Amino acid sequence: MIGEMLCKEQHDIVLLQEVWSEKDFLYLKTKLTCTHPHSHYFKSGVLGSGLAIFSKHRIHDTFLYRYSLNGYPYMAHHGDWFGGKAVGMAILNLAGLTANVYVTHLHAEYSREKDSYLSHRVVQAWELQQFIRHTSTAADVVIVGGDLNMHPQDLGCRLLMSYTGLRDSYVETAKFDGCENGMTLIADNLFISKNDLFPFEKGIRIDYILFKGSSKTDIYCDFMSTTKGSVPGHALPYSDHEALTAELRLESHIPAQTGSDKTQDTPTEKLAELVDTLTEARTEVKVGLHCAERMRYTAARTGVMGLALLFLELAIAAVPCFALGAEQPFPRISFYLLAALCFAILLTTFLLYLFYTMELKSLQGAEDQMRLAAGSLQEKLRGFSVTQPHSVPQRSPDGEQPCALDPEE
Amino acid sequence: MIGEMLCKEQHDIVLLQEVWSEKDFLYLKTKLTCTHPHSHYFKSGVLGSGLAIFSKHRIHDTFLYRYSLNGYPYMAHHGDWFGGKAVGMAILNLAGLTANVYVTHLHAEYSREKDSYLSHRVVQAWELQQFIRHTSTAADVVIVGGDLNMHPQDLGCRLLMSYTGLRDSYVETAKFDGCENGMTLIADNLFISKNDLFPFEKGIRIDYILFKGSSKTDIYCDFMSTTKGSVPGHALPYSDHEALTAELRLESHIPAQTGSDKTQDTPTEKLAELVDTLTEARTEVKVGLHCAERMRYTAARTGVMGLALLFLELAIAAVPCFALGAEQPFPRISFYLLAALCFAILLTTFLLYLFYTMELKSLQGAEDQMRLAAGSLQEKLRGFSVTQPHSVPQRSPDGEQPCALDPEE
Numbered sequence: 001m002i003g004e005m006l007c008k009e010q011h012d013i014v015l016l017q018e019v020w021s022e023k024d025f026l027y028l029k030t031k032l033t034c035t036h037p038h039s040h041y042f043k044s045g046v047l048g049s050g051l052a053i054f055s056k057h058r059i060h061d062t063f064l065y066r067y068s069l070n071g072y073p074y075m076a077h078h079g080d081w082f083g084g085k086a087v088g089m090a091i092l093n094l095a096g097l098t099a100n101v102y103v104t105h106l107h108a109e110y111s112r113e114k115d116s117y118l119s120h121r122v123v124q125a126w127e128l129q130q131f132i133r134h135t136s137t138a139a140d141v142v143i144v145g146g147d148l149n150m151h152p153q154d155l156g157c158r159l160l161m162s163y164t165g166l167r168d169s170y171v172e173t174a175k176f177d178g179c180e181n182g183m184t185l186i187a188d189n190l191f192i193s194k195n196d197l198f199p200f201e202k203g204i205r206i207d208y209i210l211f212k213g214s215s216k217t218d219i220y221c222d223f224m225s226t227t228k229g230s231v232p233g234h235a236l237p238y239s240d241h242e243a244l245t246a247e248l249r250l251e252s253h254i255p256a257q258t259g260s261d262k263t264q265d266t267p268t269e270k271l272a273e274l275v276d277t278l279t280e281a282r283t284e285v286k287v288g289l290h291c292a293e294r295m296r297y298t299a300a301r302t303g304v305m306g307l308a309l310l311f312l313e314l315a316i317a318a319v320p321c322f323a324l325g326a327e328q329p330f331p332r333i334s335f336y337l338l339a340a341l342c343f344a345i346l347l348t349t350f351l352l353y354l355f356y357t358m359e360l361k362s363l364q365g366a367e368d369q370m371r372l373a374a375g376s377l378q379e380k381l382r383g384f385s386v387t388q389p390h391s392v393p394q395r396s397p398d399g400e401q402p403c404a405l406d407p408e409e
Numbered sequence: 410m411i412g413e414m415l416c417k418e419q420h421d422i423v424l425l426q427e428v429w430s431e432k433d434f435l436y437l438k439t440k441l442t443c444t445h446p447h448s449h450y451f452k453s454g455v456l457g458s459g460l461a462i463f464s465k466h467r468i469h470d471t472f473l474y475r476y477s478l479n480g481y482p483y484m485a486h487h488g489d490w491f492g493g494k495a496v497g498m499a500i501l502n503l504a505g506l507t508a509n510v511y512v513t514h515l516h517a518e519y520s521r522e523k524d525s526y527l528s529h530r531v532v533q534a535w536e537l538q539q540f541i542r543h544t545s546t547a548a549d550v551v552i553v554g555g556d557l558n559m560h561p562q563d564l565g566c567r568l569l570m571s572y573t574g575l576r577d578s579y580v581e582t583a584k585f586d587g588c589e590n591g592m593t594l595i596a597d598n599l600f601i602s603k604n605d606l607f608p609f610e611k612g613i614r615i616d617y618i619l620f621k622g623s624s625k626t627d628i629y630c631d632f633m634s635t636t637k638g639s640v641p642g643h644a645l646p647y648s649d650h651e652a653l654t655a656e657l658r659l660e661s662h663i664p665a666q667t668g669s670d671k672t673q674d675t676p677t678e679k680l681a682e683l684v685d686t687l688t689e690a691r692t693e694v695k696v697g698l699h700c701a702e703r704m705r706y707t708a709a710r711t712g713v714m715g716l717a718l719l720f721l722e723l724a725i726a727a728v729p730c731f732a733l734g735a736e737q738p739f740p741r742i743s744f745y746l747l748a749a750l751c752f753a754i755l756l757t758t759f760l761l762y763l764f765y766t767m768e769l770k771s772l773q774g775a776e777d778q779m780r781l782a783a784g785s786l787q788e789k790l791r792g793f794s795v796t797q798p799h800s801v802p803q804r805s806p807d808g809e810q811p812c813a814l815d816p817e818e
Contacts, residue, residue, distance in 0.1 A: 040781065041777070042774065043770040043771070043773050043777065044477065044767075044770055044771065044774060045767060045770060046763050046766050046770070059781065061543075061782065061785065062778050062781060063539050063540075063543055064774060065474065066475065066477060068453065068475060082763075084767070084770070089543070130472050131472075134472055134498070134543075134544040135543040138546035332742050333742060336742055336746055340745070340749040347756075354455050354491075357455050358453075358454060361455075361457060362452070365451065368449070368450070368452065369471050369473075372449065372468065372470070372471055376467075376469050
């Protein structure tokens, strides 16, 4: 049904998520050969990233960034870890304009009240904005599509939008036809259970098409639509999420003196808002950090207890051997069972310890980067010039540098 | 000793690898506060990435890319997997110029004859060039420093240099003072065993400082030096690798008509060479792919055998219970031991299966991207215009597209 719809609608660019089976991708690729001759399937994780792009325009280059955090492998029923969540980039040529198209899928939110993955999702949003910002400097147009698993006002969304300057096509569109409030996860969808949506009875908006132009190109959203649950004439909807379609209009113009000024001229209130968002994100990551530290400590303590149990058992078993001679009071079956249990505890806690250490490093890394970014922003806010007055382009072997201590570091 | 040397030499930018302990980094940070007020430590993996940067110039932004492949966790004696190998980027402002500085450390080569990590290192080199290329489009200067663990003529090195246009400071330098042939892993170093270097008796060159300018900036290497084993006046050298120092001279100029032409004007022979390198890299990745497939198959087969053994054991244990009544011919100890063994086999093979699946996905992903890149290059070589003649900037709902089948896909 999805293949038929795409074949009929003939969009320029199609971004899909959760295409877990490569067979499904290959089926779609064959079906869309005529309408979308160019395609790419992004591979990562155990199941694959599930990300795919189909395009009428030649894909010149692709690149995949795997998020450093993506849930826990032992939460197998949530399954996100096995999906290897990532953001895929494809560089297209749209009538002479370079378009960077991103497709992504962030970690799901299984409970809004007690969201144990919040810090992971915030770090994913942080890495997503970093990836988009750093890879799109040469692009004339940036288009991001995907399941962000975040409501429009959620921290990660604000972080992404305010840092990259991306605009939300639902907010920007001139005309809209679709579900109320642009919702993409609706109660009317047969695949959705109402309990999952609680406390949002009607549904939520967690899928987005974001865009921005450049100094050379203006971009506008003329029309946006969503599917509305079940497909007309069929019993089932296309998917558990509603599909988004945006008609974007590009207008290229001669840049009005781009010059060497690469730092965006962000107004002060925007900067202040960004600093606030960043502070909030840092708090969230710190909460995650404490949580991961506690979990690692628990794993270590359990491991030590397992080791102590093993030593105790060996001691009990050894003492009568030496002291009382041949008679063994420890039943052999219990002995082996207990030993096996100890080894199982040791192995599991060791693996968990490794995993939490990696989680900690990633969270700390993100926090460090956020601190650095906040420092840079505050510097800008204070009105300091970004250009350092005492910097020299090359090393002067005997030139003494003034000792410039940085209060931000 | 390293701290003292850096304090004395006062380089503009210092890139360190294998700083495994954060305490060491913090010690250096304190020691270099006066000379290098700006620093960043990149965190990833279990041990950390080991990457650090110290700078006289303000670091505005940082970003870390973790390589998708990095050895095997069970090869604990090699330890690379635990290091979480990555490439760190820092954006600095050098007297009004934007400099993207990269520091990286690729997977070690433990045996040149039987290099079981070759495909991993090739994929790392591929991802490194992708990361540098996509993130440095706005940079005036690009500087890459690190332990690439590859000889100058190795596949990964050629892939990196030819794709990014980076130049090797050892080759480019006007003056050189250091070890013969610019070697960075030398036999005279006390930490190096001669056996590790075989068949290169004197040493090898595997650490690099690479650079490139932009349309706005020219960059030259005026002087390069390496340390030469033991530090004068001390018994020990600074490290197992010799340190590299490069004096780079930047010259900014008004760009001569950059225009909209973003595709580099690479001469045909360079393009052809790039296609050859890419073909070689694809072959290497395919070899790795077959190897990973075989390993995954072995893990699956061993797992199935473990399962069969468990069922057999349960059957043997169950049969006499039902058929012959109370008497149990299966010794209980053996029963539990065998069961524990079966579970251990199942768990291990399950984990290995997951790991090899992830490895396969990453290798396949890299191969896909390489195929796409080779297609793009061949297109260029054939002299086709990069701009598609039939592309339209926005969606035309009723405009019929000609069916453009792409032979490369």
